[in-house]
Amino acid sequence: MSMINRRKWLKNSALAAGAVTFSNALTAGMSSNYNAQARHVNNIWEWEANLSKRPEVKARLLANENPYGPGPATQKAIMDSVKVGNRYGHEDAAKLIELLAEKEGVTTDHIMIAPGSSDLLEKVAISRFIEGGKIVSADPAYMSLIKTSQAMQADWSAIPLTKTYAHDLPKMEAAIDEKTKLVYICNPNNPTGTITPGKDLWKFCKTASEKTLIFVDEAYLEFMKPEDKMSMVGLINEGKNIMVSRTFSKVYGMAGLRVGYVVAQPETLKPLKKIWRSNMGLNITALKGAIASLGDEEFVQKSISKNTECREYVCAELDKLGFEYLPSQTSFVLFPIELEGKPFLEKMFSLGVGVRSFEVFGGTHCRVSIGTMPEMELFVETLKTVLV
Numbered sequence: 600m601s602m603i604n605r606r607k608w609l610k611n612s613a614l615a616a617g618a619v620t621f622s623n624a625l626t627a628g629m630s631s632n633y634n635a636q637a638r639h640v641n642n643i644w645e646w647e648a649n650l651s652k653r654p655e656v657k658a659r660l661l662a663n664e665n666p667y668g669p670g671p672a673t674q675k676a677i678m679d680s681v682k683v684g685n686r687y688g689h690e691d692a693a694k695l696i697e698l699l700a701e702k703e704g705v706t707t708d709h710i711m712i713a714p715g716s717s718d719l720l721e722k723v724a725i726s727r728f729i730e731g732g733k734i735v736s737a738d739p740a741y742m743s744l745i746k747t748s749q750a751m752q753a754d755w756s757a758i759p760l761t762k763t764y765a766h767d768l769p770k771m772e773a774a775i776d777e778k779t780k781l782v783y784i785c786n787p788n789n790p791t792g793t794i795t796p797g798k799d800l801w802k803f804c805k806t807a808s809e810k811t812l813i814f815v816d817e818a819y820l821e822f823m824k825p826e827d828k829m830s831m832v833g834l835i836n837e838g839k840n841i842m843v844s845r846t847f848s849k850v851y852g853m854a855g856l857r858v859g860y861v862v863a864q865p866e867t868l869k870p871l872k873k874i875w876r877s878n879m880g881l882n883i884t885a886l887k888g889a890i891a892s893l894g895d896e897e898f899v900q901k902s903i904s905k906n907t908e909c910r911e912y913v914c915a916e917l918d919k920l921g922f923e924y925l926p927s928q929t930s931f932v933l934f935p936i937e938l939e940g941k942p943f944l945e946k947m948f949s950l951g952v953g954v955r956s957f958e959v960f961g962g963t964h965c966r967v968s969i970g971t972m973p974e975m976e977l978f979v980e981t982l983k984t985v986l987v
C-alpha cells in the first residue's frame with residue numbers, strides 16, 4: 600500500500616472509530632469549562648492548566664504569532680516609550696484612533712481600541728448576551744467570542760463549514776431568529792485557515808445585518824491573496840450593522856504587546872463605551888508601538904512574503920508526505936493526523952516543536968503556525984519522526 604493510500608485507509612478506519620476516540624478524549628483530560636465547547640476542542644488542556652510547566656520549544660508554532668516582529672520602527676518606538684512610562688497614554692490613544700479611522704475610511708467615533716482584539720471579542724459577547732440570546736457561527740470557528748457568549752448563557756447555533764471550508768452563508772442566514780443577537784464570522788477562519796469568498800460574504804452581511812449584528816473577525820486579512828482580500832469595513836460606511844475586528848498581533852508582530860480594535864456604527868459601540876473605557880487598558884508602550892507599526896509598510900510586506908514562502912514550503916512537504924492539508928490563506932495550516940492529539944503533542948513538544956491539535960471534522964488535526972524557515976524545517980523533520 601502506498602503511503603498516501605495507507606494514510607487514507609487509516610483515515611477511514613479512524614473515522615469509524617472516531618466517535619469513540621473523541622468521546623474518550625472529551626472525558627479523559629478536559630476541565631469542566633471545556634465541556635461548553637462540545638465539538639471543538641484543542642488538546643493542550645493539561646498544559647493550559649499550568650502553562651509554566653509546558654516543555655521548552657525550539658520552534659514555537661502554536662499561537663499564530665509573527666516570528667519576525669515587531670518591526671524595526673515599532674521596536675524603536677517601544678524603546679523610546681520607556682522614558683514616558685510615568686504618563687498615561689491618552690494622547691497616544693487618541694492619535695492611534697485617528698490613524699485607524701483614516702486607514703479604515705471612517706470617523707473616529709466608529710473605532711474602539713483595546714488590549715488585543717480578544718478583549719473586544721469578550722466585551723462584545725458580554726454586552727450583547729448579558730441577558731442571554733443566541734449566537735450563530737460556523738463550526739469549527741475561533742471560539743473566543745462564542746465561549747464568552749456561552750458563559751453569558753447564550754445558545755450557540757453552530758453551522759458546519761461547507762465542503763470547501765467556507766462559511767455556509769445560506770444556512771447561517773436561515774439560523775437567524777428573533778433570539779439571535781449576533782452572527783460571528785471569522786474570515787479567514789481559525790483553526791481551518793480557509794476563506795469565505797469576499798463577494799458572497801459582502802452580500803450576506805448586507806442582508807443579514809438587517810436582522811442582527813454581524814461581527815466579522817478579520818485577524819488574518821492581511822495574509823489573504825491580493826485577489827481574495829476583501830474587508831467588510833466598507834459596509835459600515837454604507838450604514839450597515841456590521842462590526843469588524845482587527846489586531847496588531849499577527850501581521851504587525853505585536854501579539855505580546857496587546858493592541859486590537861473594532862470598527863462599527865457609533866450607536867453599536869455606545870453600550871460598550873458606556874461600560875468600558877478601553878483606552879485605559881492600553882499601555883503607552885503598546886500604543887506608541889502600534890502607531891509606529893502603521894507606518895512600517897516595508898515590515899508588513901516582508902511578513903506577508905516570508906509567511907507565504909514558508910507556508911508554501913510546508914504545504915509542499917505535507918504533499919510529499921501524503922497529508923491532506925486545508926487550503927490556507929493565513930499564518931497557519933491545519934491537516935488531519937492519525938495519532939490522537941495528546942500523544943501527538945507530547946511527542947512533538949518533547950522534540951522541541953510546539954504545535955496545536957484540534958478535534959474537528961470528526962478527527963484529530965494538527966494546526967501548525969508558520970514560523971521562520973529553520974523552524975518549519977525542524978517541524979517537517981519532527982513530523983516525519985512522529986507520524987510517518
Ligand SMILES: Cc1ncc(COP(=O)(O)O)c(C=O)c1O
Nearest residue numbers: 715716717741789818846848859
Ligand atoms: C481569529 C482570531 N481572532 C482574534 C484573535 C485574538 O487576537 P488578539 O487578542 O491577539 O488580538 C486570534 C488570535 O489568535 C484569532 O486567531
